[in-house]
Amino acid sequence: MRTLLLVMVLGLAVMGCGNSDGIVGIWEVTEVLSGEDISNTGTIYEFTAAGEMHSSSGAYKIDGTYTIVGDTLKLVLGGIDMDVLFNLDGDKLTYDIVNGPQIFLLERQ
Secondary structure, three states, rough: OOOHHHHHHHHHHHHHOOOOOOEEEEEEEEEEEEEEOOOOOOEEEEEOOOOOOEEOOEEEEEEEEEEEEEEEEEEEEOOEEEEEEEEEEEEEEEEEEOOOOOOEEEOOO
């Protein structure tokens, strides 16, 4: 019984931490799947293995950090905390800002 409990606790810890390996890289918004496209197409997102996140659209740039908890990116950008539900499918990333009006499709660059 003790062994089963330990395996369950370890499994939950690993799932809760998330694995950033798949998301590390440079991504471009190629389509707005839901909501209005307010110059979002073409925005570049970079996720580093060190947990940094950089975003740029034209002259507008923002830096922050991220962690992954299950299927949620926990972002801190310019002092603002936000959660983003994501689904990674090969070189495509669905990016759904929690309580936000838009859902984006990003493709690995």
